[in-house]
Amino acid sequence: MGAIITLSLLGILVLYLGLYKAKNALLPVSILGLLLALGFEAYYWNVEADPLYSGMVIFDHFSLSFSMLCIALTILILLLSKEYFRAISNNIAEYYTLILFSLTGAILVCSYHNFAMLFIGLEIMSVALYILAGIRRNDKASNEASLKYFLMGAFSTGFLLFGITLLYGSTGSFDLAAIKQHIVDNPTGISPMFYGGILLLLVGLCFKVGAAPFHFWTPDVYDGSPILITTFMSTVVKIASFAGFLKLFSMVLVPLNEFWTPVLLTVVIITLFLGNVTALMQTSFKRMLAYSSISHAGYMLFAILSIGANSASGILAYSAAYGLASIVAFGGLILVKRQVGSDHFESFNGLGKRNPWLAFSITIAMLSLAGIPLTAGFIGKFMMFSNVMNDYHTVLLILAAINAAVGVYYYLRVVVHMYFMKSEAEQTVSMPVNFQVVFVVAVILTIVLGVYPDLILRFI
Amino acid sequence: MGNLLENMQGIPLNHYLIFCSIIFVIGVIGVLIRRNVIIIMMSIELMLNSVNLLLAAFSAYLGDPSGQVFVFFIMALAAAEVAVGLAIIIMVYRNTKSVDIESLNKLRW
Numbered sequence: 001m002g003a004i005i006t007l008s009l010l011g012i013l014v015l016y017l018g019l020y021k022a023k024n025a026l027l028p029v030s031i032l033g034l035l036l037a038l039g040f041e042a043y044y045w046n047v048e049a050d051p052l053y054s055g056m057v058i059f060d061h062f063s064l065s066f067s068m069l070c071i072a073l074t075i076l077i078l079l080l081s082k083e084y085f086r087a088i089s090n091n092i093a094e095y096y097t098l099i100l101f102s103l104t105g106a107i108l109v110c111s112y113h114n115f116a117m118l119f120i121g122l123e124i125m126s127v128a129l130y131i132l133a134g135i136r137r138n139d140k141a142s143n144e145a146s147l148k149y150f151l152m153g154a155f156s157t158g159f160l161l162f163g164i165t166l167l168y169g170s171t172g173s174f175d176l177a178a179i180k181q182h183i184v185d186n187p188t189g190i191s192p193m194f195y196g197g198i199l200l201l202l203v204g205l206c207f208k209v210g211a212a213p214f215h216f217w218t219p220d221v222y223d224g225s226p227i228l229i230t231t232f233m234s235t236v237v238k239i240a241s242f243a244g245f246l247k248l249f250s251m252v253l254v255p256l257n258e259f260w261t262p263v264l265l266t267v268v269i270i271t272l273f274l275g276n277v278t279a280l281m282q283t284s285f286k287r288m289l290a291y292s293s294i295s296h297a298g299y300m301l302f303a304i305l306s307i308g309a310n311s312a313s314g315i316l317a318y319s320a321a322y323g324l325a326s327i328v329a330f331g332g333l334i335l336v337k338r339q340v341g342s343d344h345f346e347s348f349n350g351l352g353k354r355n356p357w358l359a360f361s362i363t364i365a366m367l368s369l370a371g372i373p374l375t376a377g378f379i380g381k382f383m384m385f386s387n388v389m390n391d392y393h394t395v396l397l398i399l400a401a402i403n404a405a406v407g408v409y410y411y412l413r414v415v416v417h418m419y420f421m422k423s424e425a426e427q428t429v430s431m432p433v434n435f436q437v438v439f440v441v442a443v444i445l446t447i448v449l450g451v452y453p454d455l456i457l458r459f460i
Numbered sequence: 461m462g463n464l465l466e467n468m469q470g471i472p473l474n475h476y477l478i479f480c481s482i483i484f485v486i487g488v489i490g491v492l493i494r495r496n497v498i499i500i501m502m503s504i505e506l507m508l509n510s511v512n513l514l515l516a517a518f519s520a521y522l523g524d525p526s527g528q529v530f531v532f533f534i535m536a537l538a539a540a541e542v543a544v545g546l547a548i549i550i551m552v553y554r555n556t557k558s559v560d561i562e563s564l565n566k567l568r569w
Contacts (some may be wrong), residue, residue, distance in 0.1 A: 007549075115530075116529075116530055116533055119530075119533065119537070120533060120537065121532075123537045123540070123541065127537075127540060127541055127544050130545070130548060131544060131548075133549075134548055134551060137551055138555065140556070140564075143548075143551055143552045143556075143564070144552075144557055144564040146548050146551070146552075147497065147548050147549065147552050147564060148564070150541075150544065150545050150548050151491070151497070151500055151504070151545075154501075154504045154541055154545065155488075155491050155504060155507075157508075157541075158484070158487065158488075158511070159507055160505060160533060161507075161508065161511040162484055162507070162510075162511050162514075163532075165511050165514050165515050165518065168515065168518055168527060168530075169477075169514070169518040169522075172522045172524055173524075173526070174526060174530065193477075206540050286510035450525055
C-alpha cells in the first residue's frame with residue numbers, strides 16, 4: 001500500500017513542480033519517488049500477506065514482484081525521457097504525472113483481490129494512457145492512435161464489466177476468495193451465467209493484453225503514439241495486464257479449466273501466427289515491434305493455458321526479459337529516428353560502423369526477443385515451453401517452435417541491416433549519457449538473467 | 461427502500477438479464493457499425509449502463525449492497541473516461557475538421 005500512496009502523492013507533487021516552473025527538478029524527483037516506492041515494495045516482502053482493506057488488495061509475493069518489475073522498468077523509461085518530452089511541448093510536468101498515475105493503476109492491477117480494484121486499476125492505467133498516446137497534438141498519427149486507443153479501451157471495459165457482473169450475479173460476491181469458494185463448494189451446480197461471464201472476461205482481458213482476434217488496435221496505437229509512450233505501453237502496461245490476467249485464472253478459475261482451455265488455446269494459436277506472419281511483412285521497425293509484441297502476448301498466454309506452480313515465475317521471467325529488450329530496442333529507435341528521421345529498417349543501415357556500441361546493444365535486445373540462449377529471452381521462452389510440455393499440448397508446442405523460428409528471421413533482419421548494409425550517411429549517431437546508462441543496465445541485466453536465471457525465478 | 465426492493469423483485473430476474481443483454485448487444489453493434497465517433501461513444505455508454513442496470517437488479521435479488529456500490533464506481537469512472545474521450549475528439553476535430561472515424565486513415569496495416 002505504501003507504494004500506491006507514494007506514487008499517487010508523487011504524481012500530484014510533480015504536477016505542482018510543473019506549476020512552479022521547476023523543470024529541472026521533475027526528473028530527479030520522479031526517480032527518487034519511484035525508488036522510494038520500490039523500497040516500500042521491498043519492505044513488504046517479509047510482511048505476512050493477508051487481504052487488506054476488507055479484502056480489496058493483497059500484497060503477496062506475486063503482486064510485489066510484478067509491481068517491483070513495473071516500477072523498475074518505469075525508472076528506466078523515465079531516464080530515457082530526459083530530452084524527449086522537451087521536444088514535444090513546454091509543459092512537460094503533465095507527462096511525468098500521467099506516467100506516474102498510470103503506473104499506480106498498473107500496481108493496483110497487480111495486487112487486486114476484488115473485482116472493484118481490478119476495474120479501477122485498469123481504468124486508472126488506461127485513462128492516463130489515452131492522453132499520453134495523443135501528446136503530439138498536431139501530429140495526425142498521434143491523434144489517431146489516441147482516439148483508437150480510447151475507443152477500443154472503453155469498448156473492452158464494457159465486456160470486462162459485463163463479465164464481472166455475470167460472475168457477481170451467480171456467486172453474489174466480487175471477492176476473489178469468495179468466488180473461488182463458491183466454485184469449490186458447488187462443483188456441479190455452477191450456473192450457465194457464470195460460464196458466460198468467464199467468456200466475456202476473457203474477451204475483455206484479451207483486448208487489454210492485445211491477443212488476437214482482439215489485437216487489431218495494437219499495431220495502429222503502438223505505431224502512432226510517440227516512441228517513449230509506446231515503450232511504456234508495450235512493457236509496463238502489458239506486464240501489469242498479464243499479472244491481472246494470470247491472477248484471475250490461477251487463483252479463481254483453475255477448477256473450471258476444462259471449459260476455458262479450448263477457447264484460450266484457439267486464441268493463443270491465432271495470436272502466434274497473426275503476430276509473427278504480419279511482423280514478417282513490415283517495413284517499419286516500430287510497426288514490426290508492435291506486431292512482435294502481439295506474438296509475445298501469445299507466448300505469455302502459454303503460462304495461463306497450463307497453470308501450474310511455475311506459471312507465475314515463468315511469466316515474471318518472460319516479462320522481465322521482454323521489458324528490458326523492448327526498452328533497448330525502442331530507445332535505439334529514438335536515437336536513430338532523431339538522426340535519420342525515419343523508422344524504417346533502412347535507417348539502421350551501417351549502424352555497426354556509425355555507433356558500434358548502440359548497434360551491439362540493439363543486437364543483444366533482438367537476440368533476447370528472439371529467444372537465443374544466454375540471453376534472458378531464452379529463459380523466458382524455455383519456461384513457457386516447459387510449462388506447456390508438462391501438460392502434453394504437443395501440437396501447440398510444435399506450432400510455437402515454428403513461430404519462434406519465424407521470429408528469429410525478422411528480429412535478425414535489423415541486425416543484418418546494421419552490420420552488412422552500407423548507408424549513404426556516414427555521420428556517427430550520438431548517444432546521450434542517460435541513454436548510455438539505461439542501455440548498459442538493460443544489456444547487463446539481459447545477459448546476467450540469461451546466465452543465472454535463478455536470480456529472478458526464485459522470486460515467486 | 462423495502463418497497464423499492466419489492467417492486468424490483470416483482471419482475472423475474474431472467475427478464476432483467478435478457479433486457480440488459482439486449483441493450484448491451486445494441487451497444488456493441490453500435491460501436492461496430494456506426495462511423496460517427498460521438499455515436500460510438502454513446503454506444504459505449506449504452507453498454508456500461510446496461511451493466512449498471514444488471515448490477516442493480518442482481519444486488520436487489522441477492523440482498524447484497526456491494527453490487528450497488530460497484531454501480532457508483534462504474535458511473536464515476538465512466539464520467540472520467542468520457543471527459544478524456546471528448547477532449548481527444550475535440551483534438552482530432554481541430555486537426556481533421558471531421559468526427560467521422562473514416563477520416564482517420566493515416567495508420568493502416
